[in-house]
Amino acid sequence: MSLAQLPLLEQFLLLQAALVLFLSFGLLSQTRLLAAIHAFAWQGALIAAVTLTVAIAGHSHHLYFSALLTLVLKAMLIPWMLHRLVRRLALERHTETLSHPALVSMVAVALVIFSYWVVVPIVAEELTFTRNIVAVSLAVVLIGLLMLVARQQAVAQVLGFMSMENGLFLAAVSATAGMPLVVELGVAFDVLVAMVLFGVFFFQIRDSIDSLDVDRLNRLTETEEETA
C-alpha cells in the first residue's frame, strides 16, 4: 500500500524515522565532535518524539513514561555528559579527518539498501508499515556500527555506539509499541552506567597513551614476530 493511504500519524512516524536515519548519516560524516554530539542529541529527541507519537496512537500509557525516559536520557543526560567530558578532555576544537568520507557514506547507503532487502521477506500485510520502520532502525543500527568501524576517535566511537542504541530504541518503540517496563528501565540503566564507564575510560586511555586515538591501542596483538 502506498504512503498516501496511511493515517497521518503513521506518515508522521515515517517522517520522523527518515529524519533519524538522516541524522545518523550526519553523525557518520560529522567530523567536529561537538556538532556530532548535538546531532546525537537531536536524534535522541526524535526517538523520544517517535515514542510519544506511538503512545498517542496506541494510547499505551507506559510509552508516555518511556518517551520521557528517552528524552531525558538520550536527548539531555548523555549529550550533556559527553559535552562535559569533551570539555574536560579539552577536545572542543577537535576535528577528526576521516580517511575516505565518500566511501564511508557510500557504504552507509549500501547498508540502508541491504537492511531493507533483509527485512523485505517479513511478509505480513498489515505489517508493511512497521516492517519499513524495522528496516530503518536496522539501518540506523548498522550505520552506528559502521561509525564505530570508521571513526578512530574514542568519543566518536562512543557516539556511534549510542546511536546504535538509538536505533534499537526506535525499533523497540515503533515496531513493537515498546518493551516491557522492566526491560526499558534495565536497558536505560545499563546505557547510563555504560556512559559513566566510558567517561572513566576516556581518562584512563588518555593517561595511558595521552590521546584518544583508538588506532594507537595496538599493544595486544599476536601478529608481531617473537623477539626471542
Place this chain on the structure above:
Amino acid sequence: MDEPVMLSAWGMALLQALLYPALAPLLIGWVRKVKARLHNRRGASVFQPYRDLRKLLAKETRVAHTASPLFRLAPYVVFVATWLAAATVPLVARDLPTAQIADIIVLVGMLGLARFFLALAGMDVGTAFGGMGSSREMMISSLAEPAMLVAVFTLAMSAHSTSLSSVIGYHLAEGFVLRPSYLFAFGALVLVALAESGRIPVDNPSTHLELTMIHEGMLLEYTGRHLALMELAAHLKLLLYGVLIANVFVPWGIGQAFAPAALALGLGAILLKLAVLGAALAVGETVVAKMRLFRAPAFLNLALLLALLGLLSHVILEVGA
C-alpha cells in the same frame, strides 16, 4: 613304524649322521686334488685334510689373554650346530627320523646358529681382523640366507612340504619333470652354496691375505683342537650343501628302504654325485677369479633374484590356477 623298524631307522640315522664328518674332509681333499690337477700340479693326497685335522688335534691349544669363555665355547657350538644341520639332510637313505626332527628351515636356522657363534668368536679377542671377518661374514650371509630360503621355498611349495625327505620323495614319485622354477632354484642354491661355504668367487679358502679373507679372518686366533673343530665344521658345511643340491635336484639312487642293497646303492650314488659336484667346483674355482668384496652383494642379489624368479615362475607357470 613298529618297534624294530623304528630302532633300525634310528640306527641308520645315527650311522648317516656319523658318515657326514667322515666324508666331509674327503670332499675337500677331492676338490683340492682336482684343482691341483687342473693347475698341472700333483697336489696333496685326497686324504690330506684328515691328516691336517689329526695334526691340529695333537697340537697344543692356545687362547689369547683377552678372550672370554665364549671363545672356547664357540668351536663346539659351531661344529655341533653344523653337524646337526647336516644330520638332517638325507645322505644315503631318505625316510629317516632325523629328517623329521628338523625340516629345511630348521636346517637354515642351525647353520645360522653356527654362523652366529662363529662371528661372535671372531670379535671376541678384539683384533681388527676378527671384527672385519665377522662383519663381512654377516653381510654376506644376510644376503645369502634369504636367497637360500627362497630357493628352498620354491621346492617346498611345489612339493607342499618343507621336510627334505618329503621333497625328495615327491620328486622320486613324480619322476623327471623339467621345471623352469627348479632351474632357477638350482642356480640360486649353487651361488648361495659358493658364498656360504666361503669358496671363490666370494671368499678364498686358501689365502690369508687380509683384504680378501672373510672366513679365515674369524679363525685367525684359533689353534689346536678349536681350529680343528672349526675346520671340520667348514668342511661339513661344504659337504652339506653338496649333498643338499645333489639329493634334492638329482634324487635318483637314494636309498628308499633300509635294505642293505638299497643303502649301498644310495651310498654309491651320493659318492658319484659328490665327485661330480666337487670336480665342477674345482673347475669353477680355477676359471673364475675371486671378486672384490663389494661385488659380492651383486653376486648374491643375483642369487636372490634367481630364487625369486624361480618362486614366481613356479606360482605363475606351474600351479596355473
Place this chain on the structure above:
Amino acid sequence: MNIHPAFLLALLALTLALASSLVALPAARWPRALRWASLPLLALSGVAASGAGLWALIEGLDLGLTLPLGLPWLPWHLQLDALAGFFLALIGILVTAAGIYGPAYVRGLENGRESLAALGGFSGLFVTGMLLVVLAADAFLFMVAWELMSLASYFLVAFHHDNPANRRAAFLYLLMAHVGGLAILLGFGVLAAFAGGFEFELLRGAELSTLWASLCFALVLLGFGMKAGLVPLHAWLPEAHPVAPSHISALMSGAMLKVAVYGFVRVVFDLIGQFHWQWGVVVLVAGSLSALTGVLFAMMQSDLKRLLAYSSVENLGIIFIALGLALLFMSTGHPTLAALAFVAALYHAINHALFKGLLFLGAGAVLHSTHERDLEQMGGLLRRMPWTGLFFLVGCVAISALPPLNGFVSEWLTFQAALQAWQLDSGVLRSLIPIVSAVLALTGALVAATFVKVYGVAFLGQARSRHVRRARVVPMGMRLGQGLLAVFCVLLGVLPTQVIALLDPVAEAVFGTGLPQAAAGGWLWLTPVSAETASYSAPLSILLLALIAGVAILWARRGRVRRVRRCDPWDCGLTPPTPRMQYSAASFAQPIRRVFALAFVLDERKPTATDTRPRYRLRIADRAWSLLYMPLAQAVESAARRVVLLQSGNVRVYLGWTLATLLVLLWIIS
C-alpha cells in the same frame, strides 16, 4: 553375583598395580618406599595377572563383569576370555620381571634429582592401564584405559626431563599417542553408530557395509599401528623407548606394544568380524615395511637402547606380517591356515615380549654399572658381568630367531603359514606372499647380523672406555629379573607343542578352529599342518645337540695336550692390539650400510688427509621425517602464522569483523 576366581585374580592384579602406584607417592620424602613397597607390589600384581591369564587360557574361560563406574548409562564392562587371558599372562610375566628387577635399578636413581614418587606412581598407573585395556569390554572403558596407559607412559618417558632431547621425545610420543587414540576412538564410533551401543557384545553384532567396515579398519590400523610403531608411524618409538628408565623401557617395548597388537586383534578379528583380502594385503605390506626398515635402522644405531627400540619396530612388523597372513587366509576361507598364522603371531608376540624385555633389562644392567648407552664405549663386558652377559646372549640368540630358542619357533611357524600360500586361488596373492616371506628371511638374517654386532661390540673384545673397564656385577635382583625372562625364552623354545596347546583356545575363539594337527605326532613333534608337510622337534634337536656335543668333546680332547695355554693374541703377528684397533659398531655396520644405502639419509664426514685431529662423523636420518612429519609440522606452523592475522590489535578491525559476520549471516539467511 559371584565372580569367577580367575576374574577375582585379575581384579586383584589391577588393585595391586593401583596400590603400588599409591604407596609410591610417599617416595617424595622416603625414597625407599619405591624399593620396599611399590615395586614388590608391582611384581605381585604381575604374578596375579599372569596367573589369571593362564587360568583363562587353560580353562578357555569367557567371563564378563560390570563395575558401577563410567558413564551413567554405560557402566564399566570387563571381560576375561582366552584372547584377553593370553595378553594378560604376557603382560603379567613381564611386569613380574620388571618388578623383581626394579628395586636394585631405582636404587641408582635415589640420589638423583628426579622425583621417584612420579616414577613409582606412574609405573603403577601404566601397568593398571595395560591390564585394564586387556580386560575392557566396552569402547569407553577401553579408551579410558588405553589413554591412561599412554599418558602414564608419557610421564615415564619424561622422567629424565632435564635433557631437552628427552622432553622432545616425550612430546612427540604424547602427541602421536593422542592422535592414535583419537583414531581408535573414531573407529569405535563407526562401529557404535551401527551397533547402537558401546559394549563389545553389541559391537560384535554390528552390521557394517564394506565401505564403513573398511573405514573402521583403516582408523584402527592407524591408531593401533601408531602405538605399535608400524612404519611410517614409528617415529616416536625410537625416541621415546630409550629415554625411559630401563625396566620401564622393557615394559613399553615388551608389553605396551603387545597391548597395541591386542587392540588390533580384538577390534579387527573379533569386533568387526568381517575379513577382506585387501585388508590383509595392507597389513602384510605395512608389516614387511616395518620389519625391513626397523632392522636396517637398528643395524645402524650405536645407542644400545635406541637400537633395541628400532628392533621392536622390526618385531612388530613380523607380528603384523603374520596377522596379515591370517587376514588373507580368513578372507579366502581357510580358517585353519588363518589359525596357523594367528598362532604364529601370538607366539611371536610373547616371544618378543620375553626377549625384548630381557634385552632391555640387560641394557639397563649395563647402564646401571657403566652409566653408558653408547656401544662405541663398551666392550669386554662378558668377563666383567658374566651373568648379564649370559642372559644377554640368550636374548640375542633368541631374537635372532636361531634354534633352539623361542624366537625361531615363531618365525618357523610364520614361514610355515606363508608356505601354505599355494592353497590360495588368486595368483596375485600366491606370488605376493612368497615375496613377503623373502622379506621376512632377509629381515631374519639382518637381525642376526645386528645382534652379532651388539653382543660382539658390547660384551666381547676389550673395554673401549675407562668406566666400562670398571664395570661391576649388578645386584641380585637385577640378575633375577633377567634370569626369569631368559628361562622363559629357553622354555618357549624347547616346548613349542605345549605353548601352542595353550594358544589353541585363542585361535578357537577367534576363528572357530585351532591347530588340530599341531601335536598329532605326540608332544615331541611340532607338526602345525601335517607330519608330511613340516615337522620340528625342539626337544629332540636339543637332545641331539647334547649328544653330538658329547661326541665332539670326546673326539676333540683326545689330543696329547689337554690344557689350554694363554697367550697374546696373534692378529697376523701385529703388535698386541689395543682396544682402539677393534672393529667399532659403526665399522661393523659399514658393509650393510653400503649395501642398503638407499634406505638411509646418510650424512658422513670422513677425515681428510690433512686433518690435524682426524675424526669420523656419521649421521643417519629416517626418511619418514623428511617425507611425512616435517611437512605436517610446517603446514600447521604456516597455518597458525596466517590465522594470527585475525588478532591484528586494532579494535576497529575487530568491529569490522563483527559487522562483516553480521552482514554475511544476514545475507545467508535471506
Place this chain on the structure above:
Amino acid sequence: MSALILTLLLPLVGALLLAFVTSVRWAGWLNLGIAVLTLTTALWLGWEVAEHEVIAGLHFRVDAFNVYLVVLTAFVGLTTAIFSRPYMRHVCANARVTPAGMRIYHSMYQTFMLTMLVALTTDNLGVLWVAVEGATLATVLLVSLYRTPEAVEAAWKYFILCGVGIALALFGTVLTYFAAQQVLADPTEGLTWSVLHAHAAALDPTVMRIAFVFLLVGYGTKVGLVPMHQWLPDAHSEGPTPMSAVLSGLLLNVALYAVVRLKMLVDGSLAATDTPHLAGALLMGFGLISFLVAGLFLHRQRDIKRMFSYSSIEHMGLMTFAFGLGGPLATFGALLHMLVHSLTKSAIFVTVGHAAHIAGTQSIDRIRGLIRTQPAVGWSLLLGVVAIAGFPPFGVFASEFLLLTATIQTQPWLSAALLGGLAVACAGLFRHVQPMVYGTPPEGQQPVEANMLPVMVHLGLVLWLGLAIPALLAGWLDRATGLIAGSHLL
C-alpha cells in the same frame, strides 16, 4: 522459591556491603563468606529443583538446564574467592592496586556473580540481556584494574566489542518480541521465554531467522566465537587472575547458555520451514571455525594466560558445535563439557596465577622448571593441561568421547576436522607447557606461598566425573538434555 531469592539477594547485598568495606583483609573474608552462603543456597535451590521439576515466578524460572549451571557458578565463585583472598592481598601488597581498587574489585566480584545468577535464572529475555550487559559492565573495570596501558587497552576493546555485540543481541531480542506480539494474546509476555517456547511453532520464521542472527552474533561475541573473539584473550590476560578464572569458567558458559535457550525458540519456529536446522547449522559452523582457529592460535602464544584463554575459545567452540549438532548424545556431552571445562579451566587459571607469581612474569619463554621450583604448582599445571587436553581419566575425556561418537554418527566427515583440531590443540598446549613445567628452573625463581586447595578440589571433581558421574548430576543433565534435544539419553 525462597532459595532462589536468597541466591540472588546474597550477592546483591554482598556487592553493596563490599563497596564500603575499606579493610582489604576483611573484604577478602567477607567476599569468601558470601560466596559460601551463596553456594549453600544454590545447593538448596538445586535440591528444591530436584524435588519438583521447575521453580518459576516473577520473571524467574529454574529448570534442570540452568540449575546445575547455577550450582556450578556458585561453586566456582566460591573456590575462586578462596584463591582470590590471599592472591589479591599479595597483589595489593605489591602496590599494583590501590585500596580503592580493591573495594571496586570485591564489590564488582559480587556484582558479577549477581549478574551471572540473574542471567541464568531469569525467564525474561530482556532481563537476560540486561544481566549479560551488566556482567560486561561489572567486569570491564576489573580488567583495567592494574591501570597498565595494556590493561586499559584490553578493557577498552572488551568494552566496545562486547557492548556492540550486546547491542546487536538487544536488536535480536526486540525482533523476537516483535514476532511474539503477532501471536501472543498478552503482548507483555512477549519476552517470557517459557511462553515463547510454548508458542514457538507460531512465531514468524522469517523474523525469527533474522532475530537469531543478531542474537547469535551478539551473545556469540560473549561466548568468544571466532571471529568476534578478539576481546577474550586481551581481557583474560590483562585482568587479575581470579577474574580470568571466573570469566573463562562462568561468563562464557552463561553466554552460551543464552544462545542455546534462544536456539530452542528458533528451532521451534523454523521446524515447519524448509530450513528446520538453520540455527543448528549456524552453531556448528561457528563452533567448528572457533575450535580450529583457536587450536592454531595456541601455537603462537607467548603469554601463558593468553594461551589458556585461547584454549577456552577452543572449548567453547567445541560445545557450540555440539549444541548445534543436536541429538541427545551430543547435547549431553556438551552439557557435561560445560561443567568439566569450567572446573578445569578455572583450576588452570588459578595455577597459572601462582606460576606467574613464581616466575614474576606471564611470558611463557621465561617460566621454566616449575616442577623443580614448586612441585605442587608444576604438577597441578601439568595435570590441569592433561585434563583440558582431553586425556582420561579426567572428565573432559568423557564429554569429548560423547561428542566425537555423536559426530561420527550424524556428521561422519566432520569428525575428521575434529580429530585434526584436537591433535593441533594438544600439540599447541604441550609444546608450551612442557618447557614450563619440566627442565631446570632459571636463577632466582622462588617458590611462593600458594593455596592449592581450589585446584585440588576442582581437578579432583573432574577426575571423579571422568570415572563415574553421580546419579543426581546425571539426572539433571539428562533432564536438561530432554529439554534441549527433545529426547532423553538415559
